[in-house]
Amino acid sequence: MKRQSMAPAGNRPETRPTLAAVAARAGVSASTASLAFSGRGPVSDDTRAKVLAAAAELGYGGPDPLAQSLRRGRSGIIGALIPARIGVSFRDPVLIQTLDGLAEEISAIGAGLLLLPDQDPDSGYVNVTDAPVDAVVLVGCSADALSALDALQRRSIPIVQIEGPVDAGVHTISVDNRGGVRLLAEHLRAFGHTRVALVTLALDRARTAGPLTAEREAGATVTAALDRIAGARDVYPGVGGWVAGASRSDAGREAALALLTVPPAGRPTAILAQSDLLAAGVLAAAEELGLRVPEDLSVVGFDGIRVDGLERSLTTVWQPSQDKGAAAGRAIVEMLAGRSPEPVSFDVRFQPGDTSGPAPA
């Protein structure tokens, strides 16, 4: 058992041909062979043909990207730090759109996207720190994630965050979360609502659901969620609500059930959900409870996405998710070129729908 199974496979069948081997076989120097492959220098057609022939004979698959990366100092890989594992993160259309815009822009420099779930450092998942990335984009991550990044900054790897604390000394792409929600809140106030409740996005990396308490808010690390709360408070100062675990309709439904199954006198007449997906869940909960929308309950969302299977037109605020990703991509490209991009902030757009109306009498 020892002998045969241990031997990898004979003497050196593993040995793959290198550029040097190809060059030797073609009777030219390694430098010339390199030039022949990259087409970056003057090489006679004759020589090139010889090199290519030698490569074919040896079964050489082209220059090793690893070696190229080291030499060039670039791997052509941009790390995308996402808030949770793939199966969870990619349920969120906003994240998908953002990444799509990002991927599109960085393809301009031939770079690809490496998915880096923001897990516990000891979860076995790749650590941002020791991945061969040229730059990192934080998309929708909690501020906790930033802590892991000083190692990157020491290595002077460009970092861009999409939504995050502005004081972090990191290039930030964002929208006017606070102003957007303020628009929604004003809309509700204009309709005469006084008992309003929030359904917020996850507040921290742990993303546990539950009532929105002062302590939880104090410990929150997701800037977008906090800004949106602040926007609501601009109009309804002490407004409370429920923290959803994820931006998904099931989480919204649970939150709404918790908020709505109270004596009618104290029940909110409007729910301000921090995402359209959450709002869809709120609508589902309302229907289950026999509440009519908007007669008994007004519901507003955030994002302006098209929610699959939702016939209603949601009152919401639209944000340019894809553009945010694209802006992050362009910023990365700029930074890798040694320039300093201007910070970008996008506007949101109020989008009235049929899920909000006058407060019930």
Added chain:
Amino acid sequence: MKRQSMAPAGNRPETRPTLAAVAARAGVSASTASLAFSGRGPVSDDTRAKVLAAAAELGYGGPDPLAQSLRRGRSGIIGALIPARIGVSFRDPVLIQTLDGLAEEISAIGAGLLLLPDQDPDSGYVNVTDAPVDAVVLVGCSADALSALDALQRRSIPIVQIEGPVDAGVHTISVDNRGGVRLLAEHLRAFGHTRVALVTLALDRARTAGPLTAEREAGATVTAALDRIAGARDVYPGVGGWVAGASRSDAGREAALALLTVPPAGRPTAILAQSDLLAAGVLAAAEELGLRVPEDLSVVGFDGIRVDGLERSLTTVWQPSQDKGAAAGRAIVEMLAGRSPEPVSFDVRFQPGDTSGPAPA
């Protein structure tokens, strides 16, 4: 203009500290410094402390992953070839689940996932061939993609495909597509349906929608779609239908509208959609056209996913998407360890719902 703007930035502020620099400052050799960082060899606490101190003073961020990759011959990156750009591909829950399972498994060896949209080679997107990947997984790609892979095989980079032509000489993970659809078709036949139509997945890389013609079938390169057609033909030999552009409900809706807006005499009494998302679109179309399901029209899907916003319980066949991804991940891990994994094929499970019933009289 020449002089000042060309100078990158003074003399050498760009120069980041290297391990050698740290070692020099700590008064030890580079080898010892390396040992101190990796913890892979015997280093006295004293020395380690000196090295760490020197690193801190110099602002050294740890060993360069690029150099490590070259030395080790591993980048810790697995390429995931996805069928379309991110914004399109990730609308498909099956793909997401698959990638989730995949990511989970490869995290066991600390590897991450690099997203590689299977675009035209000259689209500017990263080419699989020159990305520093240790292995590649094709997930739901057309066979066209395989053509680009001989370069990888020459470099002896492990390749695994999830659903694809079995004769490609590539490790394949799949489910019994044909058998699964056959179950559905038999189910419909048992209900007495004779006029049946298909709504298929995209047949090729171009993924254009349109009627299912013999020519299109002949030129098809998506094995899963073909196998599912074959399964239907096992029961309904000449059955035709419509090719959807993508696995999404809007595509399913369009296909169904095309199939159903014909004189009632020729109208199908059952539609066999090749995915649940497509089936959801078919249901939407039926509702628009005032057809009752299952009284006027039976609809069956494939995948067994929970479709957001769909209240009905779809008659479908469930497939273990996440397990498929996980199996691919394990296969990769095996292959990277120099072993040869066994090919895996999963079973599917018929899942009756309330969208299928007896054929109308």
Added chain:
DNA sequence: AGACCGGCTCGAATCGATTCGACCTTTTTT
């Protein structure tokens, strides 16, 4: 006391390419 051993450190080779400047032919210019 001499042989031996274990713990720690160092030198040098290696991973696989790219790139700059030098050098040698030809060909063109004056």
Added chain:
DNA sequence: AAAAAAGGTCGAATCGATTCGAGCCGGTCT
């Protein structure tokens, strides 16, 4: 016909780490 220019090719240095075998040193065993 001599000088300059152009076109190709090659050597050697470099990117930044890892790793193996050798060497050194102080202590233990006999």
